[in-house]
Amino acid sequence: MRIFKNYLYNLTFQIFQIILPLITTPYISRVLGPRGIGINAYTNSVVSMFMLFGTLGFNIYGQQLIATSRDSHKKLSETFWSIFFIRSLTILVSLIIYLVVIFLFFRGQKYAIFLIAQILSYGSTILDISWLYMGMENFRKIVIRNILVKVLLVMSIFIFVKNHDDTLIYINLLNLISLLSAITLWIGLPVSRPKIHTFFSKKKLSLYKTHILKSVALFLPSLAIQLYLVGNKVILGAFAGYKQSGIFENANKIITVSLTAIASIGTVTLPRLTNAFSKKNKQDFNKVIKNSFTFLNAFSFPMMFGLILISSPFSLMFFGNSFAGAGLILCVLSPIFVFNSWSTITGYQFLLSTGQIKKYTFSTVVSSTVSFVICLLLAPKFGALGAAIALLAAEGTISIVQIIVTFDQIHYKNFVFDGAKYFVASLLSWLLTNFVVEFVHVRGIYLIACQAILFILFYVILVCFFKSDIIQLAMKIILSFFKKRSEN
Template sequence: MKVIKNYLYNAGYQILLMLAPVLTTPYVSRVLGANNNGINTYTNGWVTFFYLAGQLGISLYGNREIAYQRKNKYERSKTFWSIISLQMFTSSIALIAYLLAVFLFSSAFKVYFLLQALWIVAYGIDVSWYFMGMEDFKKTVSRNTIVKLITIALIFILVRNQNDLAKYIFLLGFAQLAGSFTLWPYLRKSIQWVKINEWHPLKRFYPALLLFIPTITTQIYLVVNRIMLGRMAPQAAVSQFNFGDNIVKLVLAVVTATGTVMLPHIANKFASGDVKGVRESLYKSFDFVTAVSVPMMFGLMAIAYKFAPWFLGNEYGPTGGVIFWEAPAILMIAWSNVTGTQYLMPIHREHQYTISVTVGAVINVIANLFLISLYGANGAAVATVISEFSVTAVQLFYVKGTIRRRALFAPIWRYLLCGLFMYLVVSRINEIMSMTIVNLILQVALGIIIYGGGLFLLKAPIIKQAKNLLKKE
């Protein structure tokens, strides 16, 4: 039950990270306009590379290493101080490099670039990886919930017109910084002070660097779409793509939350030599993410074209196409989250994970070059799906020797069949109905009933998992 509770906490945490901008999106998209939102997306895309370089893959590395030392407070404390000192040092270097780049090379949007620097500071002091490694997700969720709610309120109060873009960028960065600060008081009871000469942060550099490579590579094909759109299309197209991508990623957060939860869980089993337990957890996790991601994918596709202009405003009509074409990435990322984050990473096969995401990054850049010029924001969405498919394919190739792929995919036809039938019904009803909050709720509820009923009729494995869980309760 601890894993399930942690999943629920982390799903809430991941949704919270995305929910703040999504809750404010209908307001901000209209008040700031497509052009200003495009500027925010473009400048934030650049700062992302710097704060990731500063964090150096420590989010995944720290999560895993703390999981290994969970039962030994002294060793856990020594691990914490060595990792956080390395993170602060590399983040300081990244901040200096970013500021130099802004002053030397940025002529347009300089003020906005400088305000984005708050994200580097925020990630430099972030210790959420420690609590994830301890499988203690409640603290991160509760503290960040308060910070995010305050930020949302301030956005509605302070961001009033198109001249308030700077305030909006500052509030988003400050929220991330405040969220990082509020976790530190909880460390007092969980760790102890260790003499500085026992930290040895440089010993952590190389293994963290190994995880940084796939992290930064993954971000290349997450951020490069926005940067290439900013260079090859109007700023309005950047914001149209960004809002569509955010909506897809919000839905995806419910699925990928399993990765952050299962990584320390599987790492702990691996460290204990429980190979059978690792495989069983993997099969169940793969079935779960498939069962959840399929209806999310088809559901978004069914309502995309009417939902986007209703939710964001008429200026964002093209965002409907972005959501429709990018929705299949939900399933691809869900699968790669299991094979990569939940399996390859905890058992020290980082090099194979790195190869998979590198392939995805290269394919994404190539696909963007052709598709953005032809189809604009929709082309960037299709490029995302192609790259995520390639990552999943490479990872499935690497796990073939240790994981039975036939066992992974045997029940998938049930989920796809139920999801497709749900899509056909909901999309037809969506065409007939006007888009209102009541009609949206009705369509979502109908989709859940159709999909859930189909799973019962076809006796999908997830139903058996749910029944076993209820019996344990």
């Protein structure tokens, strides 16, 4: 029940993150245009690459370590401060290198000012201690404070961003609000104050070395993933220009925002799985894995077909005519919903929680290599479409490789039949909806609403008809919720 509550908290915030772009993206797309959005996408991807080397694998490593030490307040405090201290130092080293690179290679260039503006994101990264609360499974605090800060961001965008020349203001707003969000997490910090002199003791120095070595093991897969998530944007911006980068950024943003529901599963279950594995609670561990497969298959397949269904009218209405071609990019990227849901379970949930870092790293390195080669070959000629194909290939590769390396540990045959039901139900819903809308003479938002309603209706009916496991799982969750309410 605690996992379900945490998932609801996290999902609430993720839904909020879905709603916010629905409000701001159409406005920003028309005000800044593809070029302005492309400049932000490119410069942010550059600073993100440097930031990645600063954070190493501390976010995931810290979350896991907090999950195993949270039962003792003293141990929790010591763990938090030791990770925070060494993580801050590595990020500062990364900042120094970033400044040197700007000075040597971008000094005097037209867009150097945008790279300098991105420096502010280093402050929010250092102060971001969400990994502490995630490890403690305290998602309520993160969600409530982030929602308030995001509302402030929306208001600021509409007040201060007015035309194509406000790209710099837009970048500064994004980074300032992120900094404010990170600062709020320090209010009511659930750990004891540190003794500064202990940071430099011989015992702590040895502990820092251990933290770095273990976080580097998690850093390698993070690096590989970021190379195809962020690296594609760098290649696209460098070889195809800011306009193509802006088109890809907006299309990819829809995918990324929509994936938040899937990401929530991995975020809230990793501490529980890590804790269960450390206590050798095999029954609880397998139950979470099974329910994750059921839930994610039930949602990822309709998300894929649903996006294909509405991609063309949605992209024109949402982004405007200057982003022509974004609909095709959305179609190409849509299978990522399925691939990402599988890799969330096989990689983020299973391999990481059981300490199989080498297998996880191998899968990410292979996928990153595939993405880099394809993007380098296709992006200069095909622009955003080439980057989209590269990203899809990467997501597909990481899922396939992780399934292969975990095939003897996860009983996939138990999930294939039920997963096929969601695929068939989604495919039939897509075909039926396309057939029905041929007789409905509406355009724009009314067409999208009609397609969405019909697709959801057909899908729910078919899932119930096939007697899929999601029905039983949903009933258990609902009954458990009302039972607990009645007991209270």
